[in-house]
Amino acid sequence: MTCAESKLLMHALLDGELDAGHAREVEQHVATCPSCAAELEAYGKMHEAMSAAPLRFTAPASLRRRIDAEVPARAQTPRAVNRRSMLQGFALGSAFSGALAASVMLGLFGTGQDEHLLGDVLSAHMRSLQGEHLTDVQSSDRHTVKPWFNGRVDISPPVVDLAADGFPLAGGRLDYIDGNPVPTLIYRRRMHVINVFVLSRDASTSRVSSFESVRGFNVRHWTAQGLDFFAVSDLNPQELGEFVQKFETATRPA
Numbered sequence: 001m002t003c004a005e006s007k008l009l010m011h012a013l014l015d016g017e018l019d020a021g022h023a024r025e026v027e028q029h030v031a032t033c034p035s036c037a038a039e040l041e042a043y044g045k046m047h048e049a050m051s052a053a054p055l056r057f058t059a060p061a062s063l064r065r066r067i068d069a070e071v072p073a074r075a076q077t078p079r080a081v082n083r084r085s086m087l088q089g090f091a092l093g094s095a096f097s098g099a100l101a102a103s104v105m106l107g108l109f110g111t112g113q114d115e116h117l118l119g120d121v122l123s124a125h126m127r128s129l130q131g132e133h134l135t136d137v138q139s140s141d142r143h144t145v146k147p148w149f150n151g152r153v154d155i156s157p158p159v160v161d162l163a164a165d166g167f168p169l170a171g172g173r174l175d176y177i178d179g180n181p182v183p184t185l186i187y188r189r190r191m192h193v194i195n196v197f198v199l200s201r202d203a204s205t206s207r208v209s210s211f212e213s214v215r216g217f218n219v220r221h222w223t224a225q226g227l228d229f230f231a232v233s234d235l236n237p238q239e240l241g242e243f244v245q246k247f248e249t250a251t252r253p254a
Contacts, residue, residue, distance in 0.1 A: 001025045001026065001028070001029040003029075003035065003036055004136045004174060005029075005176075005181075006029045006030065006036050007036065007039065007133075008127075008174070009022060009026050009176060010039065010040050010043050013027075014040075014044060014047045022179065116178060117177065117178055117199075118230075120176075120178055121197050122217065122232065124177060124184070124195070124197065125195045125233075128173065128175075128184075128186075128193070128195060129193065134170075134171075134173065134186060135171035135172065136171070136172060136173045136174055137173075138170065138171040139169070139171050139172075140161075140163065140169050140170065140171075141169075142159040142160060142161050142169060145169065145171060145172040145185070149174075149183045152183075153181050153183050154200065155200055155227065157183040157198040158198075158225070158251040159172070160247060160251055162187065162246050162247065162250065165242075165243075165246045166189060167188070167189055167194065168188055169186070169187055170187060170188050170193075171186050172184065172185055175197065177197060177199060182198065184197050184198070185198065189233075189235050192233055192234060192235040193234075194231055194232070194240070194243060195233065196229060196230070196231050197231075197232070198227055198228075199228040199229075200227065201223060201226050201227055201228045216234050217232060217234060218233055218234065218235060220232075220240055220241065220244045222244065224248060224251065225251070225253070229247075231243065231244055231247070
């Protein structure tokens with residue numbers, strides 16, 4: 001296991017979400033890597049502090065009385081009843097906005113395994129935008145990026161050069177989706193990042209192509225060549241759709 005792979009799984013290890021095999025691999029790597037050991041220790045301390053700290057706060061009775069006095073009484077319609085739950089959602093703060101976006105998106109894409117899969121995809125996209133998590137191999141040359149995945153994943157992702165179309169290749173990355181290593185291709189459009197997750201398609205499942213936009217994240221899903229593709233970005237829907245069309249055309253068998 002490499003340092004990059006270990007860092008991707010550290011939070012899952014601390015949250016007890018890894019299976020025994022992956023957990024053992026991370027622990028074995030950390031035992032021989034001082035850098036990753038120090039990072040895991042720091043994450044562990046942060047995890048303990050967050051677990052010990054109260055994550056919910058109750059508004060004082062005086063505040064409730066002031067609000068009730070200033071807001072006219074209304075009949076308990078479904079809209080009025082939902083006002084409190086909406087305020088509670090906003091009170092979660094920007095730190096949880098990505099998770100809220102993911103939960104809303106899950107309802108649009110399906111249930112069960114599809115929900116879990118999309119949740120992993122959105123989490124991986126948001127994680128890639130933090131710190132130095134965007135690329136494991138940084139290159140605009142597809143002949144450099146594509147071979148990098150050899151031996152790291154079981155599939156060979158199609159890598160195309162779309163710089164002439166305004167979508168330059170930025171590199172590649174290894175993510176873990178549904179507990180499996182997944183190749184991710186990174187493209188750019190001006191200051192926007194487009195992550196393309198390439199997954200082996202389960203023949204027993206049937207997923208239709210879809211394009212959804214929720215809270216600033218646009219997700220396009222399609223299937224081709226026996227693979228599932230998810231393109232995720234904050235790029236506007238029209239340009240993301242153009243990117244997907246260019247990508248599909250360039251990877252379509254002759």
